[in-house]
Amino acid sequence: MESIAMTRQQLDGDHMIVNLGPSHPTTHGTLRIILELEGETILKATPEIGYLHRGVEKLGENLSYQQFIPLTDRLNYCSSIMNNVGYACAVEKLLGIEIPKRAQQIRVLVSELARIADHIVCVGVNAVDIGAFTAFLYLFKQRETVYDLFEMAAGQRLHTSFTRIGGLFRDIPEAFVPLTERFLVECEAAVDECERLLTHNPIWYDRTKGIGAISPEDAVNWGYTGPCLRAAGVPQDLRKAQPYLGYETYDFDIPVGTTGDVFDRYLVRIEEMRQSLRIIRQVLDRLEPGPVNVDDPKVALPSKEKVYTRMESLIHHFKLIMHGMEMPVGEIYSATEAANGELGFYIVSDGGKNPYRIRVRPPCLPIFSSFHDQVKGCLIADAVAVLGAxxxxxxxxxx
Structure with missing residues (x-):
């Protein structure tokens, strides 16, 4: 804060400092950006983070590997189930186990549903911030359907805690597949309608085209991943580059942009929703019956029926709950393609029931770090558009 005070003293008469956030509606959370302005033109933008710091990584050192799963829900809460999947994949990589085929397919299914929901929030709310409210209404009906599906599968809409180390909390119910098939048809129509409302809309085009443009080299140097990197023209997607959960067996394309501006980021997310619908159709076509957890009582809890009727299963249940899993000593880094980009988990194990160290690599930290470069010389209204994208x-x- 001292540097900010010094800057204020050095300002000319035409310059001023304005706080954007931490409670401004367009900041989409407790984000604070200190803007130095000359009139409406931004001379400097200093992001200040930490308002929502809860010590998630430190808490993980005092929780068992299974107990950490609900904390991953609180990372990107717009697509929490993808955090569950990413973390579970990391621990399974450390254990050196492979989950059943049906569990892999359901994880892909719910991850792509979550990607669509996340992109709906991004595109719809970004449009609202710029002044286009109608697209928000068309898309959010589909987001509610996704949350209905999550509630059917996990019992919760937002913080799902759906995965378990070695599989899933439970199998999806019978009604899940018919509702998903209906969603595929309705969501595709809603995405098409959104494009008709926005893509060729001259006001939307003028407010987004050329705003926040970034070169591929700068995007890579900043550490961009996900839609923001692909919008800059870099076709990097971990589902293709480092396949996991059988993504290499699915047929889908990686949409890329040319300029990396707000308009291209919008187009990339729109096309990614279509590609996610394409992946979901393939999952439903090949979804096969079978278990959704590994058959290893030292990793996954035995079924209640076995716990109530077999002494060995009761002992395994007690050991897993009270003492946790038997973990190998070592360290791993595992990354998945979350809705905003590369979501990585670095885990260090000393063989105990709790991780010795957990480090989360969030997709949006490198992206947000470039905010000053993105908005310097722009207007405040342009900064709102860049932040939303x-x-x-x-x-x-x-x-």
Whole structure:
């Protein structure tokens, strides 16, 4: 804060400092940006993070590997189920186990549903910030359907805690597939309608085209991943580059932009929603019956029926709950393609029931770090458009 005070003293008469956030509606969370202005033109933008810091990584050192799963929900809470999947994949990589085929397919299914929901929030709310309210209404009906599906599968809409180390909390119910098939048809129509409302709309085009443009080199140097990187023309997607959960067996394309501006980020997310619908159709076509947890009582809890009728299962249940899993000593880094980009988990194990160290690599921290470069010389209204297209999620940023 001392540097900010010094800057204020050195300002000329035409310059002023304005706080954007932490409670401004367009900041999408507790984000504070200190803007130095000359009239409406931004001379400097200093992001200040940490308002939503909850010490998630430190808390993980005092929780068992399974107990950490609900904390991952609170990272990117717009697509929490993808955090569950990413963390579970990391621990399974450390254990050296492979989950059943059906569990892999359901994880892909719910992850792509979550990607669509996340992009709906980004595109719809970004449009609202700029002044286009109608697109928000068309898309959010589909987001509610996704949350209905999550409630059917996990019992909760927002913080799902759906995965378990070695599989899933439970199998999806029978009604899940028919509702998903209906959603595929309705969501595709809603995405098409959104494009008709926005893509060729001259006001939307003028407010987004050329705003926040970034070169591929600068995007890579800043550490961009996800839609913001692909909008700059870099076709990097971990589902293709480092496949996991059988993504290499699915047929889908990686949409890329040319300029990396707000308009291209919008177009990339729109097309990614279509590609996610394409992946979901393939999952439903190949979804096969079978278990959704590994058959290893030292990793996954035995079924209640076995716990009530078999002494060995009761002992395994007690050991897993009270003493946790038997973990190998070592360290791993595992990353998945979350809605905003590369979500990585670095885990160090000393063989105990709790991780010795957990580090989360959030997608939006490197992206938000470039905010000053993105908005310097722009207007305040342009900064709002850039921030919305970055899709910064404060829970993931601050942790």
């Amino acid at each position: 970055m899709n910064i999620i404060a829970g993931e940023l601050d942790r």
